[in-house]
Amino acid sequence: MAFEEILRQTRSLLCLDCGKCTGTCPVTRVDPTYSPRATIERVLAGRPEELINNDHLWACLTCRLCTTRCPSGVDYPAFVVAARVQARGTGVEGTYAHNAVMQELMGLMTLPVKQNRTGWVSGQMRTAAQGEDFYFVGCLPYFDVIFADLGVVSTEVARNTVRLLNRLGITPVVSDDERCCGSDLLLNGDEVGFRRLAELNVRTIAESGAKRVIFSCPECYNAFRNDYPRVIGPLPFEVVHLTELLAEHVGELGLGGLEETVTYHDPCRLGRYQGIYEEPRALIQAIPGLELVEMRKNRAQGLCCGTTGWVNCGQCAKGIQITRLRQAQATGATRMITACPKCRIHFTCALNDVGEEIPIEVEDLTGLLARSMEE
Template sequence: MPEIGQIIAATRAYSCLDCGKCTVACPISRYDPDYSPRMVVYNATYGHEAELLRNDQLWSCLTCSRCEERCQSGVRYTELIKLLRTEAHGLGETGQCTHGGALQSLMHIMTAAHLNQNRLGWVDKSLKTATEAETLYFVGCQPYFDVLFSDIGVKTLGIARGAVKLLNHLGIVPALLPNERCCGHDLLWAGDTEHFVKLAEHNLKEISSAKAKQVVTTCPECYLTLKVEYPRYFGSLDFEVVHMSQLLAAKVADGELKFRRSAKKVTYHDPCRLGRFSGIYNEPRAIIDAIPGVELVEMPQSRTSALCCGTQAWMNCGTVNKQIQSERLREASATGADVLLTFCPKCQIHFRCAMHDNRLGEELEIEIEDVTSFATKALTG
């Protein structure tokens, strides 16, 4: 575990000019004046780390990276938060678990060496899959989301089925892992590196056994974790990690993927892990634009300035987070769009959760769909 001084150096926190642009850009600070990224950096660099590591505000950060888009000094604030949380976790500190801690319990259960899961019960006879293949589809936790969030109408398995259907349409029969585990993203960002490593080790072994050379994900968090964090902990990988948006956009550009007409007016929400963290902005829009009859209307806060879905790592979803979600949903509704599209199952869950809160108002209501599912419905042939 690195020392605080090493963390500060690695994240360029010493380069902070104390200008406060990070705090101005921060969605949490907008609704909670007591929270300030600038003060977190100040406390870390001026020897107040003991107080900082015990402070609940360490877990309030959305790790959305909006502040880093504004920072002129190159301070890696989200990495600073992640590493400080690791230190705090070692002291027994943690954020406030949402949904009764069910997701945290599930992730810890999945670290067990011997675990029987019904992970592929969603695969119907119309889908062609394999146990070994050059291309592997990493499903993520979607088989569990539909059960845990059935009360708010979550159907993320439609994304998984759509992904396989799209791959099949392109002549790809993907491998699926019957014993796949959570990628570990949320445990890592909650400071629990021990259990993150256990999940990662298991997944790497399973991917290797499937002889995959390309791993495709529909979840941006899985994409970022496999592509960036796994190599950081285990060295270079012997497979390529690709997000579904990248694969589909490339096929659209090559003329291999065409869609039938769909008269819809849509707006698109950039997930933080796909956009600011991975720089994938154009690919989702290229897919949407390739569907004849679809009109894409951008929200004022889009691309690098896109507003976060309001919560992270299944922690700290309170009044402030609901206000952020409400702001984003109102922004989407104001475009006049029929559908709010995104490329993240968890963004969809968080927005649906906000819409089911009667206290937030009916004006938040808007149809939400993943681009994968939306594109699948528009397939030709």
Template sequence: MIPTREITWNVDLLGRIALYALLALPIGFLAFGLARRLRMWRLGRPDDRFDRLAARLWGAVVASIFHARIVRRQNLYGGIAHALIFWGFVVLFIGTVIVMIEHDITVPLFGFSFYRGNFYLGFKLAMNLAGLLLIAGVLMALVRRLVLRPVTLESSADDLVVLTFLLVLSVQGFVLQALRLAVERDPWAAWSFVSYPMSLVLQGLPERLLRSLHLVNWWSHMLTTTVFLAYVAFSKMIHPFTGLASVVFRRLQPAGKLEPIENLEEAERLGIAGLEDFTWAQLLHVDACMHCGRCLEYCPTFHTGKPLRPRDLILEIAGYVADRGGIFSGELGQGMNTARFRWGSGAERELIGGVVSTEEIWDCTTCGACMEQCPVYIEHVPLIAGLRRHLVLERGEFPNELTTVFNNLERLASPYQFRPAQRADWTKKLEQPVPEMAELAASGEEVEYLFWVGCLGSFDGRNQRTTIALARIMQAAGIRFAILGREETCTGDPARRAGNEYLAQLLGQQAVETLNAYQVKKIVTACPHCFNAIKNEFPQLGGHYEVVHHSQLISALLAQGRLRLDPDSAIARGKVTYHDPCYLGRYNRVFDEPRAAISALPGVELAEMRRNRSRSFCCGGGGGRMFMEESRGRRINQARVAEAQATGAEVLAAACPFCMTMFEDGIRGAGVEGNLRVLDIAELVAGSLVTPQEDGTTTAEGTYEPSG
């Protein structure tokens, strides 16, 4: 006897006809719902997201099939639950399609059956395993939502309805199979390892009753499936479609790159203020939000009690877009945080002020932690930058503290009130002179690196120590370098992240013209914000350079043996913890080189903070926030300082002048000056260098503490 079964066992002709009639209805609903969403997305401005299709499709495979952004250390339980639901549902769906192909195509059209023998046995094993995984995943998800209730998770009736549907459908499937096995008593029934034990319990019932129960359960299963599929188009369960589309059409540009406003002088609308200002990809992304809360896991504003919660911001915008686009927004009623409305209620609300508050817009540090964690690649930071651009360029509304910053940038090409002629004053504290590009160009000399010092490194007394340390390191390694001096300007990063795109483009263009005039090829900088702007945004303006961060250069010099370290250096001993700057780590994936440089120091033990590398916690200084007062919630820099203290380290190693400034302030604010100090990687290495003396001997700079 060959293992197989009758596909429509115990179902009469009427039931078979009803099966396809019932399926047609929800499929129509689903197609209608997807078509309306597609129409809404097309209301957005053009955006080329059809390049590099192979990379897009492969990324979608990795993100969906392998759950690359869902099964993660921070949320392992939730990730595993989702993976079980996903794989269980997908395998069961594929199994259903296989059965339909057998029943409706191969047998009636070709007289050929593949649904038998070893294939059938393997099929039953796979279906039972998939159903079991689905039930396990649903139960885990229910426990997570109803019992564990993580702080980043927000549950709604929609979530519970979807999970209940999946649980009921799975149980119905097993009961159907058990009732048939109780009647048929197939010799191979044990391959259905979940349904078979259930069938043994049912075998004592009369066959007529078993057949009646089977028929009732079959009809209830079909009706449940019909209602569920119809519900998909108007619920959170639409996310397999919108989420996959969001991943396929994700942004493939560098994470730290903000797109400029093209033809700024001629643009009729600046920034984002309404539905027509979003790109179609942005409309797709906000519609794809699954409410999972992953964006909150490392968000500095969420964890310090500020109004900005990236998930709620996206849901607020999604509700607004759904209202204006005329589709069901996915939530049954108005929520206090999500602001999502049903069937167009509130469609006339103003986006900024009526939907998204200005506090949310200005609290963002642009650290990118939300985008790093989002499973469907929603682009929170560019959205917030667009909202800021409208406030600054169209309305002239921004925090008072930025007025001085913008004025200084416009007049002095720096956020500070220092004259350009003072940019090179720090070089007077060095024993060896540092040439300027203008001098070398006049004499026809070339350099290996242009040292882009940055505004903080040039003018801020504390960060000048880092600048001096890096210069000494390069001099000790025999690197020929020069600076721009008075010709250096701000890259425009603070202006761009604060919404002043006009000023950002002006400063960036000025910097690129200067660099190109000297035919600069290689640049080193100690500022990740400058590093990111020069590497990722200057190409928009015609500036193409090889850019390295000072931690990368120092690590390479140590590995090449071009720097000698004193084993008895006392500048740092014992535990040192390292903070990953957002614009160096998350945005530009520089994680290992700073750690390699620290680990090379004699007598130093690198102690990692709980949140590190791509999961690092922001210092609070990005997005122009360093120049603004932090009046809401707990101070972000103090939260990070507390985390550094928890490692037991006495030194917090920095690799960014913004982080340096924020941590110095955070340590003072927390009153822990005697327990923790901040030193840049360049200071740590320069303070441990063995340098030659005039008499031919060597000495260590272990007590190196340049005055600020």
């Protein structure tokens, strides 16, 4: 796709040069040299090569906070992702975090590989190989290995999700043949790899006989709901995020009381991308004795977790994470609940850096609900 078409499709030609995007951008607040407006202006001025060869192309979090303020409706994150596809075509890539292990894993998953993705399933859980409901686990089993030093057991989200679904009478399909959703490949400009993962995942799910796919990861959900149909066409099944499903049947969960004060962090892909703000809050507020206090910046104005696509996880990302954690601390809550496994990893990493300076715990929503069911 030529840059002229990228400008047209993302409405960047309608930019008023007002600077609201730059004034809103969480990256700019930590790194004043970065400007979404200036990024677009390079291309509008006929100098796309300056953008392709600039590290700022990879600085954007694609959090969509700028889109909530833009009076012209410019889709800046879409502009950035399309520009990264162009950059990758010339051999330019971002600076990958964690020695690019996630990028290597995603590349391997485009190949005919055998995986042990379901080793986290215990005998107390009801799962199936065929059925109408497919639980898309995502990369949680790999996160357990890569981020073991953080003490975060991401497969607990998977176990708790199955327990919650079982409580509703749902026996989900889980599969060793599932691949990464590919969202991070797309964010890194690898459209070819993303398409391949999308095709493999859709085939695996279709072969299971599933009519509905349930997601606990917002990025996987967004990839299937927004990106898969655009890249490979209409999907032969329904997609739903776990919080949507649970909120519809919250009375069937049998939630017990918890005497705690918590705050809730809106993941970008669940909130600004999918508009799912109230369902997680409804689930939290359904727990007897639990008090939910909002951060000053919440819902569509909530701050991002500071990094995405496993790129540029440096001081800028840490600055954004610490700012968000301080906003959570200011509420007086003892726990910050989120509904994204990546947000949990990133915030836990930041907390490990600051020690006891910010006395708050980060917990996935599925963990909170599972604890409540045990009461």
